[in-house]
Amino acid sequence: MIKSFIENLKNKKRKIIVVGSANVDIVAKVPRLPKEGESFRGESLSIVYGGKGANQAVSLARLGSQVQFICCVGKDYFGKSMKNGFKNEGISVKTVKETSETFSGTALIFVDNEGKNSIVVIAGANHELKPDDVIKQEKIFQKGDVFLTQLELLPETIEASLIQAKKNGLITIVDAGPPRNISPQIFPYIDVISPNETETEFLTGKMPVKSKDFRWCAEKLLQMGARSVVLKLGSRGCYYYDGNNEFYSPGYKVVAVDTTAAGDAFTSALSFAWGQSDLPQVLQFANAVGALACTKFGAQPSMPYFNEVLKFLKVNKK
Ligand code: RIB
Secondary structure: OOHHHHHHHHHOOOEEEEEOOOEEEEEEEOOOOOOOOOOOOOOEEEEEEEOHHHHHHHHHHHHOOEEEEEEEEEOOHHHHHHHHHHHHOOOOOOOEEEEOOOOOEEEEEEEOOOOOEEEEEEOHHHHHOOHHHHHOOHHHHHOOOEEEEOOOOOHHHHHHHHHHHHHOOOEEEEEOOOOOOOOOOOHHHOOEEEOOHHHHHHHHOOOOOOHHHHHHHHHHHHHHOOOEEEEEOHHHOEEEEOOOOEEEEOOOOOOOOOOOOHHHHHHHHHHHHOOOOOHHHHHHHHHHHHHHHHOOOOOHHHOOOHHHHHHHHHHOOO
16 A cells, blocks of 8 residues: 555544444344344353444544544433543544433344344434534534444434535535435435445345446446445445446455444545545555454444554555
């Protein structure tokens, strides 16, 4: 990887605003994912911090950007401990709303021996983050460079924050997970949409299996109004298309311990590096961050630090 790219990433600390979910992940390690009606013994139980938004905010903080995270947690034990977790990562909690209306967001996760997972999310406090909570943070948006969100909040909150971000001239990046409809009026506010394989199928009607499908799916998303597309293809890497330029970046081979939040790590790295260098390098960097996140257990615990990524890129030269 070119030295100047690394120097750019290190020195140019861009302000990234993340609007998204914060969950407590209750994770059962299981020999295999359960089938319907089945009951068998699991191997261990862990409680870790998660939530797509919080995972991305933590990943960005560990990569070295200035993160402003807007989210909502419950006024409960989990909410308090998530806030402490953010503080420990150097993330300000001034924009973390607390609600007594409901409990903190929770995810129930199974992880099997190959690192594959099944996730059920109970939104809880995440659905108490309302459009007005974001609109009143306009001053923060005015100072931002990049805006990143996912689809785990109320659609109206996501929409209000995207509009606010574009109004203030930020680059807008949307992680299209979990699979949810995006209103046609909102697509034109998206500079980069990044769905994984199942989210791509949900949005376009086609699973990106073969390389000819990549372009077809990306074209569909462009027709919906997004300005560019980065498909996350799991261990196969990623694919970029903007109507003119097309690029496929192969993934890194790693031994997967837990793939939970690998996609979150990828998209946060994309936001971190977006526009800082040539596209192939940006995509390669995001692939590396996503791959590294698979090598450790847990959502936030698996987010790599910048130096770990550099080391990985040195060892795994392409
Ligand atoms: O992408 C992984 C995340 O999805 C987990 O941390 C879980 O909380 C759900 O939001």
